[in-house]
Amino acid sequence: MRLSKYVKFREEKFGAVLFETRSEKVFTLNSVATAVVREINGGCDEGEIVVRLKDRFEADEDTIEREARAFIADLRTRGLVQD
């Protein structure tokens, strides 16, 4: 999984932005979503991302997994990532 060709990721103080330059749409990400995209940029697959988030964030593991997978599905639906 990787960011799509026309998607740029930049970290900001509040989290990050994803900029889809073909549609010229910007998506603002909070810190957790930023962590997910950072891992995607690092070459992790979906399973690895979930494991890393569970290590990093102190929250119920099932919740982390459910929401991380939902977010990744959302990124796929929007065409922001490609497998």
Place this chain on the structure above:
Amino acid sequence: MSDHIAKESSATGASSGPAANPAASHGSASAESGDLGAPLYVAWQVTNECNLACLHCIEESGPGKAFRDELDRDQIFNVLAQFVEHEIPYLSFSGGEPMVHPLFFEMVEYVCSRDGQLKVETNGHFLTPENCERLARAGVKAVQVSLDGATRGTFNRMRIRGDFDRATDGTRNLHKAGVPIEINYSPTSFNVHEIGTAIDLAYELGAYSFYTGRTMYTGNAVKAWHKLALSDEQYATFFETLHRKTEEYRGRMRVHFHEMGLLEELRYRLHHPAALLIVLPNGLVKLINALPFICGDLRRQSLAEIWGNFQQAWQDPRVAAFIDDLAANPDKTSSLHQWVYV
């Protein structure tokens, strides 16, 4: 984490580029631009020189119209290095005609080889097969070609010294080379009836996006306004056609237009500045193309300094006063080239 994507919005709106005439709106980031560490979009008019002298040119570009103090090689690459360092996700080169700049391809290749997403805004007259291959190899995000008309008659009337066939052949060369294509269209009283066929032509040429909006009363258009101005009825028909064509091409080509008038747009921007910097050929930085205010100088200040000043500059009372005056006197747009430093 349920609100992981806090908000989605258009970053650059109905961007037609700074050299094109439709009232360009370079929209906001979904976070307010003041929350960002750097701009999301830099629109750089790399030269004011142009091979054409279009009736409607915002920048009053033309042959022999390069600024005397345009950035030199060292300054250009210093600025580009800052754009890369600050991870500006989206950059455009316009003019004038950017392809007449002697360093054009070096600049393109510098940005693209450093993972930059670059759009080139051109009149299409230098899109030889060789140049298109080179743009494709560089990996530009898109080339936007100005095609203000679906026929030789209207195009050549608008684009003095221009040639419709050369622009359309150039666009076909882009398509053959595999370069993503955008088309920009400025409406006037004498080409507005062709908007539908111009959109069809854009699709036939292989464009993935078509941009248009209202033509602005500024630059060369001030002198030629009697030839260019559209009536309210013409604009109404124009936007009706655009709505219809948007639906017709949905999923195949994006028809993007901005119905909002300039005043409405500027009033919105006053409270929601776009995460966009407009860089002039001499390194001066404008708040927005449709205002005369300069908020920095890349020859003397870093990008970080200028971005720091950008939000404050929008709050300068002269900016709001100019926009208020514009409501009473729409002709004020004719003074956009009388720069005011804020």
